[in-house]
Amino acid sequence: MVKCRHHSLLYVNHTLAIIGVGNMGSAFAYGLSHMKPAMILRLCDGNSEKLRNFPNAKHFTDPKKAIVGTSAILLAVKPQSSKELLNDLSPLLKDRLVISIMAGISLKTLGKLTGSKRIVRAMPNLPATIGLGCTGWCATPAVSKPDRTFVETIFGAVGTQIELNDESKLDAVTAISGSGPAYFFLLAELLGIKALKEGFSPQESAVLARATMIGSGVLAANDKRTLTELREAVTSKGGTTEAALASLKGNHLDTIINEAIDAAIARSRKLS
Template sequence: MLTNLNVAVIGTGTMGEAVIGGLLQAELVQPTQVLAATPRPERRRELSQRWGIATTGDNREAATWGNVVILGIKPQMTEQVLPQLNGAFQTDDLIVSVLAGVKMRQIAEATGHSAIARSMPNTPAQIAEGITVWTASKGLDQARRGWAKIVLSAIGEEVEVEDEKFMDMATALSGTGPAYVFMVMEALIDAGVHMGFPRRIAAQLVEQTVIGAVRYSAQSGKHVAELRNMVTSPGGTTAAALYELEKGRLRTVLADGVWAAYRRARELGGE
């Protein structure tokens, strides 16, 4: 558990605040155990008022104070911020990174600390419904792996993988994944409006259809192809729709998009 541990969050954008909120709302930590670092005074006031936590404009102060330090800065800020933290960590501290495309080796070299959990969450983390893929640096002990699991479970489900190579794959599939779903939803809503539904009703129908389909899939234990076949009557409306989707190469286009995201993730990581 995180009892008696200090949690510092360096970078309080969307994901940084999602971690703060998730930990506090799940009562995994108390506000007195959290310190958030951000350079903007107005942002520090906002976080203090919303969550009742302490804040600072000094990244190194936060790193020195925390036993678990969440790195939530923008990836393009790593060259500026990470060297500030060099020498600030104690041997038993843990860095939890949510930096897209930044490898554990880069973090270790810049900060001088090698106990790292690298993670790739996605945007539903903001409502504690995310999925986070993460991996740990070589030799990280079970206690600190446990700290990482607790922190990341505060923003949804977490999946630990053994090799860092899976992080770029996770970026392409689940990290970017909500955007694919939103685009499909947008297309369905627009089709509903084109048929004559008011946009409000079309959006309600599509949103609940997606929610219901996902929950049904998760609870049924059946392969998604089997679920699709259950909905598809011979010569029916679903069969007609799926014929057009297949003819339009929907599967291929989605796969191409995922592969494009994967290639870009590897490029950003210097590969």
């Protein structure tokens, strides 16, 4: 089920602890502290320097202290740090909503590690750091409707979110939107490399590649036409774009992309 960016004032009743304020945790801290009204946050990181950017939140280096008085926690540490952390915290997590963005740790494992029945597992992506992320998430049956609305608010604060009805779909989300920014950057890199070969300076090449990606991305975000219609709008009969697209088709770009995503899905399954 696709749900769009959503803000509910229900969150004013919740206090959220974010454990791990690195790349992702700080993206959430930023998005949530800039909502109106701001969500009440308790931020925890081993390195208190990382919390400085969030003067309105409470700061902690001890996760046990950070979760006092909270109704929900967001786990944003690396998966390899999770066992030790959850070993310490689990006696305190039983009655809390636990939201994890840790790659490859299943709802079942999270249930075992935390002792909570109300668990959400999510896969955001890098553009969450500028509030334009795309997050797929799924929840255990015990996660109530108000909890789900709260979760929509959290992921809505860093971009667009989709609730999934089946945990196994998270492997495909990981392969498509999780890794997707890398495919996009690769295409931009390849355009830049070709521009260099065509005699443009490195600076000009970077401008041509980046500006094309930015313009196309913003157009795709704001235009009502489908992606196919937008592509067709650039493709005149017998023109240059048509020649390029025919070459991509002849080289089986569709198979290349399919196989790439399948490889990422297989890897995601293996890692979890």
